[in-house]
Amino acid sequence: MKRIESRSALQTALRPVWAAGRSIGLVPTMGYLHAGHLALVDRARQENDVVVVSIFVNPLQFGPGEDFERYPRDLERDAALLAGRGVDIVYHPPVADVYPEPPEVGLKAGRMAAGLCGRSRPGHFDGVLTVVAKLFHRVRPTRAYFGEKDAQQLALIRRMAFDLDFDVEVVAVPTVREPDGLAMSSRNVYLSPEERAEAPVLYRALAWAAEAIRSGERRAAVLLEGVRTRIAAAKTARIDYVELVRWPDLRPIAPAAKLVPGETVLVAAAVFFGTARLIDNVRVAVPPA
Amino acid sequence: MKRIESRSALQTALRPVWAAGRSIGLVPTMGYLHAGHLALVDRARQENDVVVVSIFVNPLQFGPGEDFERYPRDLERDAALLAGRGVDIVYHPPVADVYPEPPEVGLKAGRMAAGLCGRSRPGHFDGVLTVVAKLFHRVRPTRAYFGEKDAQQLALIRRMAFDLDFDVEVVAVPTVREPDGLAMSSRNVYLSPEERAEAPVLYRALAWAAEAIRSGERRAAVLLEGVRTRIAAAKTARIDYVELVRWPDLRPIAPAAKLVPGETVLVAAAVFFGTARLIDNVRVAVPPA
Incomplete structure (x- = not known):
């Protein structure tokens, strides 16, 4: 399993995969992995030649007063978990690699982001879609995996792929729960x-x-x-x-x-x-x- | 020269080009071509294995009361001009091919779209960026060609490519003028x-x-x-x-x-x-x- 921190190293690692036309499964995460993430990874592993997991706490999708700073992080633990699941590449860039400058152009969702979490977290889904679009461009996945727990996110990413003609299959994976029903998070x-x-x-x-x-x-x-x-x-x-x-x-x-x-x-x-x-x-x- | 109207026919035509790793030059236009467009086409022809010219009057970039309906169109004349320039593919989709449903997710520009034409034409550049992002995904060009006459558009498309990690070189081509200095339009x-x-x-x-x-x-x-x-x-x-x-x-x-x-x-x-x-x-x- 390769651990990669920069866009250019990611390109170097993926160029032969792209050239050979091998399939790539991408699992975008914010890290601090739990069984829900691992279900995404296992599904990606079954369906693709190469599995890329990204770990990036995306500042663009956190509002003022939200938990960007204290969001839990443990890269070593995450890497150990992924190594045991047959992941090929863990891409864990610093903020400056993903956003070398504050973005002037991003993605914007309309009506579908108006209710549910979009109402409580204005701009959240624009930030999610922007980073996912960037990851799609950086990784060029055949398939990308998202959990059903984040249903509005899933619907919006599918809609983004449809509206903007991304050539990627957005795969939904059922929510994984604790024995008492609490969704993994x-x-x-x-x-x-x-x-x-x-x-x-x-x-x-x-x-x-x-x-x-x-x-x-x-x-x-x-x-x-x-x-x-x-x-x-x-x-x-x-x-x-x-x-x-x-x-x-x-x-x-x-x-x-x-x-x-x-x-x-x-x-x-x-x-x-x-x-x-x-x-x-x-x-x-x-x-x- | 192939004339193509649908996304699926475009994919069929380009799949072998993508697979062979041949370079593609894209010239996005709204048609009614003049010498300015042809300078873009000639430059694309010099620099790429395959040249694709799109002709699409994009409703998303016209505001209410603007000239979407009366914008001049003459596909036969355009096709004849392009055939003489060694173009491989003219992609001239109907609106329903580009927007099978009204988009829920699009591109959004910030401060760089606030002045100049962006002030007089609110939403114009969001519409431009959205259709250009779609064309980039549909064609996967190595290089895309834009005229310097539309300077704010050029700056925004370059910035979009940078901010969203599109793997395309945005090439600027100088404005072509009438003998008395009037910019071709x-x-x-x-x-x-x-x-x-x-x-x-x-x-x-x-x-x-x-x-x-x-x-x-x-x-x-x-x-x-x-x-x-x-x-x-x-x-x-x-x-x-x-x-x-x-x-x-x-x-x-x-x-x-x-x-x-x-x-x-x-x-x-x-x-x-x-x-x-x-x-x-x-x-x-x-x-x-």
Whole structure:
């Protein structure tokens, strides 16, 4: 496994791969890897000749007052984990390699970034799309792997690839969870023992909504209120948002609306437990009447 | 010369070129070709194995009330001109091929699009950058050719390639002019005989400024006022803007400022003659004291 820090070294390593037309799987991460990341890596390993994992905490996607500085980092641990998974290249550039100058031109998402996390984190997805576009150009992957936990990110990256004609297949990998249902996240490390004990309420509430939809509930207001009430029962929880949107276009479903049979909907939430802002979602096909 | 209308046919034609690692020169145009375009094509022909010319009037870069509908088009004439220049592929897609759905994700320029034409045409350069990024992805050119007449566009496309790590060399080609100095433009066709007779005042005024700078004039206000006065002498002219900026970062130079020896500056103007909005510019290295 090669560890590479610069764009030019990355090019040198990948040039023969490009020339030979071998397939490349890219797993973009911010590091501090957990089982969710490793599921992406394993899938990439199965499907490609060469696997590249990038580790880069992207300042462009953090807003003022967010956790860019304290975001957990442990490159040695990450590298050891990846070496055991058959990864070919770990690309872990410093900020100056990715942004030699503050960017003047970047990516910009429209309506699809207006709700969900985009509302709480203005500019976040523009920063995500900009760095992913750069990584796509630097690595030229055949396939790129993203987790379903970050559903809005996944939908936007797919849409970016479609709108801008990137020649890359965006592969979605299911969320990996702790035994009690909590979605794996590098930010779980922020949780105090009490918060950690309560955090699974997020997934339990969303799973309740999924089951209610499968059982015939169509009233958006009932679903939203049910999720909110269940989360609010945890005393360390503070809800950022609970939303219902269509998948994959992320069109909002108003509380007064009813779900349409045959459509796929996303029930998504962001909840603070102490200072940790955790997100999760479930995707459900609305059953026929 | 192949004439191609669809993205998939373009891929089919280019796949063997990509696989063989042959160089590709791309000349993106909106058609209605003139000698300025042909200079780009000739340069591309000299420097590359394969030359692709795109002809696409991009709706995304026209604002409401601008001339998208009446922009001149003559594909047969364009194709005949290009066949005589050794072009390999003319790609002239319909709007639905380029934008199968209205884009949700696009390119966005910051400060560099705030002045000059960007001030008069909000969103224009975002539309330009978005379509150029798409063409770069569809064609994968080794080099792409742009005219210096569209100086802000040139600076922004170069900056986009730098900021987003496109692996393409952006080649600038000098402005081609009529014998009386008027810059070649597809929009010159809008000019009435009287307007056409007066339009060369635009370049004469800018050329005066270039000469004044070379002769030691450093006062921005004197240069700006000199250009404005010369243009305003033409009775069919209506000035949109006259600006002085640094090249290539397009930082504005305030009227009260003095030019700095050693810097390169751009004197740029947009002027309406009747309904035709014409632009032109000169680039000058400020001589040492």
